[in-house]
Amino acid sequence: MHSSTVALAEQFDDLDQQHEASSLGMWVFLATEIMFFGGLFTAYILFRNFYLPGFEAGSRLLNVRIGAINTAILLCSSLTMALAVRAAQMAKKGVLITFLLLTLLLGVTFVAIKLGLEWRHDYLEGFAPGVHWTFNGPDWRHIELFFVFYFFLTGIHALHMVIGVGILTVLIILAARGRFSSPERYNAVEVAGLYWHFVDIVWIFLYPLLYLIGGRY
């Protein structure tokens, strides 16, 4: 049996078509994800218009330094993911596992900083709507609403990160077992990469919308 026939599922004419089909599947899923996050973004934009002073005050209560550091961590993880896909394209097993592990580590760091440092801080300061809210200054109801959006948007984003970490774990196990020993089998890594980069793009928009446009001057 020719080696390429092993990597090729029988419903496809050739590997190019198979590659195109798997990428298209992920892009269609990502389109539904844009709709999913899009609803929350639209609601955020609308309510920000309703209660601008409160939302700007809420935005200034977030720690911009932690936000910037987390942005950098996520961008690093995207680079290592891109390099992992590259390693899979060339069937370099050791390099692939190294970069997948690095991506996983950076992803876990992001979630740890987000939940363990930021959320914990917000909770202790009394900025957790419905759970622990102690702030009674001006516009406090609108600031509370800002924090509802903040927790939902960053929470759903963090959930996507956790799912991404799960996908990476599976890929690392598969890679260790030699699943990607031929360049023809890199599709799974490519598609996981698309997902990971998409979650990165969501954060690229969340960072300015939540942390920056309230004005820091």
Added chain:
Amino acid sequence: MAGHVVPKKLYILVFAALIVFTALTTGVAFIDLGKWNTVAALAIAVCKGSLVALFFMHLRWSSGLMRIVLLAAFMWFAILVSLTLADEFTRQWTPVPSSWQAQIQQNIR
């Protein structure tokens, strides 16, 4: 066949640009530009997102099929945002008929 293998140098260049953009958008937020703060923040975010999609997600080398899917998603998102905001911004254009006032008062109570 393993798709288009992108040079390592290009990935690192794109990553450097992303970090520079992050520093830029963070810096701009500390300068008072009025409404332009929001415009700058979103413009930079669009640039960063495009860099990730084009290079990290290989859209630059993908077939038109993938681009159409992405374009369609953004079209739908644009419809969602623009129609919602169109409603919000034009609500004050016509006065509330005086005959409705009693009804409104009742509802508020």
